[in-house]
Amino acid sequence: MTSRNPGDPADSPRRSDYPEAGQGKDTKDKSSSVFLRPWLLFTPRSDRKMRSNHNMLITMIPVMLLFGVLIAYLVQFLLFKAEKTVASPYNRRMAEAGKDVIRGDILTRDGVVLAHTDVDKENNEYRTYPEGSKYFHVVGYASRGMSGLELSQNFELLTPHQALSEKIEKEVFGGDKSRGNSVVTTLDSRIQKQAWKSMKDWGIKKGAVVALEPSTGRVLAMVSLPDYDPEDIDADWDQIIADEGSSVLLNRTVSGLYPPGSTYKTLVALEYLREHPDPGDFSYDCKDGSEVIASVKMSCYDGQETHGRIGFEEAYAESCNKAFASMAVDLNLSEFVKLNEEFLFNESIDFDLPVKKSRFKLTRQSSKSQIPQTAIGQGETEITPLHNALIMSAVANDGVLMKPYLIEKVVDSQGNTVKTTKPREYDTLMTGAEARKMQELTRAVVESGTASKLKDADYRACGKTGTADVKDKTPHSWFVGYAGRSEGESDIVVCVIAENSGSGSRVAVPIAGEIFDEYYSE
Secondary structure (H helix, E strand, O other), X not given: OOOOOOOOHXXXXXXXXXXXXXXXXXXXXXXXXXXXXXXHHHOOHHHHHHHHHHHHHHHHHHHHHHXXXXXXXXXXXXXXXXXXXXXXXXXXXHXXXXXXXXXXXXXXXXXOEEEEEEEOOOOOEEEEOOOHHHHHHHHOOOOOXXXXXXXXXXXXXXXXXXXXXXXXXXXXXOOOOEEOOEEEEOOOHHHHHHHHHHHHHOOOOOEEEEXXXXXXXXXXXXXXXXXXXXXXXXXXXXXXXXXXXXXXXXXXXXXXXXOOHHXXXXXXXXXXXXXXXXXXXXXXXEOOOOEEEOOEEEOOHHHOOOOEEEOHHHHHHOOOHHHHHHHHOOOOHHHHHHHHHHOOOOOOOOOOOOOOOOEOOOOOOOOHHHHHHHHOOOOOOEEOHHHHHHHHHHHHOOOEEEOOEOEEEEEOOOOOEEEEOOOOEEEEOOOHHHHHHHHHHHHHHHHHOOOHHHOOOOOEEEEEEEEEEEOOEEEEEEEEEEEEOOOOOOOEEEEEEEOOOOOHHHHHXXXXXXXXXXXXXX
């Protein structure tokens, strides 16, 4: 057996035992790459590396774009949609939360409890509505489904505002149910009760009232008739559903669509002012009977009213249909359509309750024969009482429309404020100069026109009446206006519609007057 010395070259590692850089597995892979892609033999190594980076970049770009879209959607969802989704009565998690949380209260701004959950000795829960039917549509109900604030504020009412340690303790050790947050509304109990009482006293079976502060957008009252005591909903549900004609579940303040009648002349007047900065040249001779304007037979109220020769202000104050039809057919149709779009027709109104879109059917291609009826608030134009109140709010607030809101704040079970709503501008709908001219027109309606019943009040009222024709029925009675203690002030806007009750000056005006009286009684 031959022995070798440790220093013998035969014992030293051979060169082939340790592959050099670029040999071995990497070399095999490269050989394979070259075998599969022979053109690489003619491509410099630096170019191959750049091409590889370029391919990676092309792959990464769509991935990053998709990732960015996902992030953007999540941000949008968290900011704008999460609470609404969570609050949905169809959300099973909220239904489960109701088993562990006692539903919070709903209150007026001045502390009147509108909805409360009582718990008896056997821990049975009962939702009570201490004010009965007075707040039925705005507060809603929480059985047989949900409606009103019970629905839109479902998340807050079932969310207890607790410290993390308290939540963990309840999860681990159990214990009594927590009470959800309470929702404090902007509603003023005095104004709400007066609006409800006035409608009842005047024998109004169907109609609505909206009252709000034009300077803030805070809603002070929302009344819709017919109404119902929400505590009787369960017992009387089948009867309510069977009586389709009553539409008792319809909140007319935000979901009732009506022809606006002459209240719509406010927008016609505004467009005329924009096209004729000096309206003093306008004149119209309102004679007996009817007149054909743009192929449409037009007459003033009841076909009997005659105004004689009147100017622009008198036509608005006395609500002359023929005068407004004649001025409307000469308007720039494109600008008039644009104005209606700016004033939220055919648009969703951002509010704490769902609001139906008001409808304006004229287009830039409409024929002139469609204009006369539209100009007097008839035809196919329809509006909600809330929207009508907002238009007048912009007039009262020097052209600035404030976002309407119903939620003043949310408080926990100990009365600590969780969050508050701050007034904010919705849009500027007209210039200050335009608003001041419209204020003069609405004041003339009270001074010498169809709302003269408000002339001698202790406050300064302004507004516009409306009498909206309904086929084969008595017309709807409208009034939308505002009041302040002195000239230049506007504290409250009130919109009244009394279905099938006659002229606006006969019914809606005195109802609004009673609400104004109550507002200024303190």
